[in-house]
Amino acid sequence: MGMNLQQVVFGVLSIISLITALGVVFSKSPVTSVLCLILTFFTIAGHYVMLNAQFLAVVHIIVYAGAIMVLFLFVIMLMNLNAEGEPQKRNWLKYAGAISGGALLVVLLAALREASLPSLTPESNNIGLIANLGQTLFKTYVVPFEVSSILFLSAMVGAVVIGKKEH
Amino acid sequence: MPVQYYIFLSIALFCIGVMGVLMRRNAIIIFMCVELMLNAVNLLLVAFSKMWADAGRVDAAGAQIFVFFIMVVAAAEVAVGLAIIVMVYRNSQSVDVNIMNRLKN
Numbered sequence: 001m002g003m004n005l006q007q008v009v010f011g012v013l014s015i016i017s018l019i020t021a022l023g024v025v026f027s028k029s030p031v032t033s034v035l036c037l038i039l040t041f042f043t044i045a046g047h048y049v050m051l052n053a054q055f056l057a058v059v060h061i062i063v064y065a066g067a068i069m070v071l072f073l074f075v076i077m078l079m080n081l082n083a084e085g086e087p088q089k090r091n092w093l094k095y096a097g098a099i100s101g102g103a104l105l106v107v108l109l110a111a112l113r114e115a116s117l118p119s120l121t122p123e124s125n126n127i128g129l130i131a132n133l134g135q136t137l138f139k140t141y142v143v144p145f146e147v148s149s150i151l152f153l154s155a156m157v158g159a160v161v162i163g164k165k166e167h
Numbered sequence: 168m169p170v171q172y173y174i175f176l177s178i179a180l181f182c183i184g185v186m187g188v189l190m191r192r193n194a195i196i197i198f199m200c201v202e203l204m205l206n207a208v209n210l211l212l213v214a215f216s217k218m219w220a221d222a223g224r225v226d227a228a229g230a231q232i233f234v235f236f237i238m239v240v241a242a243a244e245v246a247v248g249l250a251i252i253v254m255v256y257r258n259s260q261s262v263d264v265n266i267m268n269r270l271k272n
Contacts, residue, residue, distance in 0.1 A: 006168050014176050016179040021180055021203055030195055037199050040180075044206055047173075051217040058232050060209075063238050068202070068245050075249050076195060079256050096256035097189030107180035112174055118170045118222050120214070127228050129222045136228040139236070148239045155243035 017043035173214035180207035
């Protein structure tokens with residue numbers, strides 16, 4: 001069974017990302033979940049680098065590991081949650097959730113197992129470099145870009161309004 | 168290397184996220200599992216972008232632009248959602264999603 005370097009790196013990154021993703025779900029303490037999710041995001045960034053999306057990998061680390069997960073960590077530490085405080089679901093509900101997720105996994109895997117798609121070549125291309133992405137974003141997708149800025153503004157105003165103490 | 172590997176990895180990550188949403192009661196953990204599902208979709212989009220770029224399509228960068236927009240929406244969602252969770256915690260001293268069933272009365 002010949003494995004080239006691409007497949008070895010893919011396998012290692014995939015195993016780490018699956019284990020840490022399971023850690024998010026099954027760890028007792030919320031802080032451990034956040035740290036597991038940060039590790040998952042780093043391995044996904046590794047996958048992006050493997051897939052010639054270098055700029056996207058950097059943005060992914062900055063946005064997710066740098067901003068979003070820090071926000072999660074702040075909120076968890078602000079609330080001072082601990083493992084004992086969380087009420088547990090009844091056991092049959094947990095089993096039902098696990099079985100539902102597993103059934104979804106089986107159905108999707110069975111449906112896509114026989115799909116015939118072109119394979120990925122190890123050669124790199126410059127599609128994920130910032131010059132190419134910037135040209136695409138500001139030529140083809142400039143209207144969605146502006147609309148997303150309005151979305152951000154409204155989300156910011158909404159977060160401030162919701163988080164404000166009412167008097 | 169077949170693109171199926173990436174499809175299967177994305178499906179596995181997505182299903183782990185679904186499992187977490189169904190199994191946990193802590194609202195913050197549920198939120199993090201939603202983020203995990205969004206990232207599984209992002210990974211799939213990037214894999215398809217690489218696949219079409221290898222096949223010679225010149226507009227394959229559109230998939231990566233789409234990933235940027237998903238990140239934008241995810242960031243906005245996290246800002247508003249965490250504000251809501253903080254408000255719920257301030258009002259009821261808990262982040263258990265079961266307390267939100269009082270909305271149904």
